[in-house]
Amino acid sequence: MNGWLLAAGITAFGVAATHIIAGHRDVVRPLLSCALSDEPKRVLHAVWHMVSVDLVLSAAALVYLALAGGTSASGPMAWFVAAHFLAYSVAFLVVTFAVGWSKPLLRLPQWILLLPVAVLAAAGAA
Template sequence: MNGWFLAAGLTASGVAAVHIAAGHRDVVRPLLSCGLADEPRRVLHVVWHMVSVDLVLSAAALLYLAPADDTSATGPVAWFVAAHFVAYTAAFLVVTLSVGWPRPLLRLPQWMLLLPVAVLTVAGAV
C-alpha cells in the first residue's frame, strides 16, 4: 500500500467535493445569472463541469494507484497527476497575483487545496 497515494487520493476527493459543492454555489449560480452573452456563459459552464470531471478522475486514479507497491508501474500516471495539480496551482497563483488585489493569496485560495495533492503525489512517486 502506498500511503502517499492514498493520502493524495483522499485529499483530491475532498478537493473535488469542495469544487462541486462550493463551486456550484459560489461560481456556477452567479455565472449563469450574470449578463454575459449566452455562448461564453455556456462555455464557462461547460469548463466548470470539465474541471469537476477532471478532479474526480484524478482522485479516482490516485486511489486506484494506492494499493500498488511498485512505483515503477504507477510512476507515469502519478507524475502526470502531480504535474496536473502543479499546473492548476500555478494557474491560480499567476492569475491571483497578477490582479493587484490586497492579500491576493486569500482571495482565490484554491491553490491551497490543489498544492497538497501535488506534493503528496510526488512523495508517493519517489
C-alpha cells in the same frame, strides 16, 4: 499499498467535493445569472463541469495507484497527476497575482487545496 498516494487520492476527492459543492454555489450560480452573453456563459459552465470530472478522475487514479501496488506505470502516472495539480496551483497563483489585489493569496485560495495533492502525489511517486 502506497500511503502517500492514498493520502493524495483522499485529499483530491476532498478537493473535488469542495469544487462541486462550493463551486456550484459561489461560481456557477452567479455565472449563470450574470449578463454575459449565452455562448461564453455556457462554455464556462461546460469548462466548470470538465474540471469537476477531471478532479474526480484524478482522485480515483491516485487511489487506484495507491492500492494496486507498484507497477511500471505507477510512478509516471503519479508524477503526471502531481504535475497536473501543481499546474492548477500555479495557474491560480498567476491569475491572482496578475490582478493586483491586496492579500492576493486569500482572494483565490483554490491553490491551497490543490498544492497538497501535488506534494503528496510527488512523495508517493518518488
